[in-house]
Amino acid sequence: MIGDLDIIKSGLIDRIESVCERLLPDGKPEGGLWVAWNPVELDQKPGRLPALKVRIRGGDLGAWRCYRSGAKGDVLKLVEYVERTDIKGALAWGRDFLGIRSMSPAERQNLRKAETVRRQERDHKAERSRLFKLQTADQLFFAKPSEKETGPAYCPQGTFPFGANTAAELHAKAYFRGRGVDLDAIAGLNRLSFRFSPATEWWKGARYETAQGRRWKAERGPLFPAMHCAMRNRMGIVTACHVTFFDPVRPVKAPVTPAKLMWGEALGAVIEISMGPNAVPFWMADSDGLVPDPTVVGEGIETSASFSEPVPEARVWACGSLAGVGSAPVDLGCVEWVLFARDNNTGNPTAQKQFDTALAGLERHGKTIVVEASHVGDDFNDLAQGEE
Template sequence: MNAYSYEQAAAFRRIVDEAKDKHNISDVVARRAKVTKAGREKVSLCLFHQERSPSLRLNDAKGTYHCFGCGASGDIVSLVMHAERLDFRRAVEWLAGANLPWVDPAERVKAAQEEEAERQAAIQRAQAVWYSAALCDETPAEAYARSRGITMPLPPSFRFGMTPAWYDDDTGECGPNVPALLAAVAIEGQPYPVGLQRIFIQPDGSAKADMAKPKRSLGHIKGGAVRVTCRSKDTPHEVIVTEGPEDALSLAQELPGREVWACLGTALMIEAQYPARIRSIVIAAQNDEPGRAAADKAAEGLRTRGFDVRIMYPADGYKDWNDQLRGIRS
């Protein structure tokens, strides 16, 4: 490539960068769909498939989008390419001339730094709770598991701890300590948990705590999962994923030797970071209409990522896998 061609390429890259930095991705989507806030991010109905509830996640600080329904993801240029049916160069030109609110680049950098700082603080809080917790043996956490029909030894991804029922980041205040079964959320390639699922329980572990929300996450759970059992010798390229820790423990008990994860939500199955060895994913879904619809949507999203996906359900009459383990019909 000659000097002139290098200059042309550099000039075009500057145009691309300026086009990306000029507008919020949410403002592009707002031309076609209603956008609402969801924490530091925003959500809307997906532009690329029909749906009734919003599953398109928008991050203005990073300039990215991801649909939990169909798996579509990318940056602001790829969004314009697909939404407006343009090639790359025309999408950049479209952004350069779009009649949209302008964004101060310094504000975007500041927002990204604040988001990352909040993320790290949340992870550190979760890790502090985890490392102060105890093994489950002979604790209320073990008693709770036994009350749910789980007789297998609880794996190392579970601990017992006393943890505040709530945190208020604005005031720095937190609620009273409540006993909880803690499930560590891990991300591929990271040696330490990045988040926790806390199941608040009675002091004797006989049942969940009498609270409006007896389950609360802590830290950063997006992209991670509770690894109830690890790599399988017989099926090393397949993992079974389900929603909650109790269902995952039930599956691990009923299917010894299989790799089982709890993704803490069907939509989060699409976001999970799977090892390169994983080729097949089995969604262990809930056996009701919302559960079946959510599983179908997750399967669609995972297939767009190149996985072989199948769905399995509890036997007729059982809503979830823990109900089936205990013989409790809905």
């Protein structure tokens, strides 16, 4: 009965949220993901957050990953994993879940035709969702005052450019000074990468309701002052917006987890913190025939920014994640060689695997890659603060 694999997989994808409710009943929808504890690893411990996430809206429906164990796959692999079975067992589970086992050959054929139509509709919807995210990522970075959401977030007063000296900008700079980074002292700072908002919704805290096939935001998340950072691809297009949320009173991160969110398509895009001695943005440097610069790449803004002031001869990019580091456009002519400023994740096999993948992504371009890890704390920002 392997011949019905296509309709089983398509049927499970079409009912992915119900599949998650059955397999991962302790989970809940967050954004476009079903987030749950890992029932195989039994990873629910104090101080931890659920790390198994399944795509239920937008993108590749049914795709999942456990960010703690590294396990991942499609919807059938999810059934295999949670039910501790093989592909035959997963197909049997799917037949029972979808009621296929009791269908006649004619009914199965009709189901196959219907699933083909639904798959095409899902693909079309996923592409529309991708284009919406790309468009609204740019809008969220350059947000204008509005009573409506800009992409995922309510940003009532909009964002303001670096150098406008708004209260939000001064608040963010105070936060960075507390982390050992003086943004105003960075030579070649790319001011086009930063904008500041007096109030941006932490959209992960929004409450949604669903009825009659329609889903809407019933309650907005809390508002915090924020720094919006442009993640630009090799052509300078803003494909993702990275938002850091701050406490409204003290110059520290907002009291939410996580205090940093990204919206859009981040892979292949970077936040250029500093432009090196040429002082030309990376997406313009190739056309000017300038001498290439050493380039520092890291995950977070603070880790990467820790290099900008002491290493003015280098471009410095923050990539948002290890996967982002691996997809950074270091093949550009403005990049001479690369220093990969990695975080310290000693004893974390999943992080080590992700690091290996990121390093391989950088090395495939044939340029010299030097890896440095801070000998103090978790990352170079801890080292910059003198933390022991």
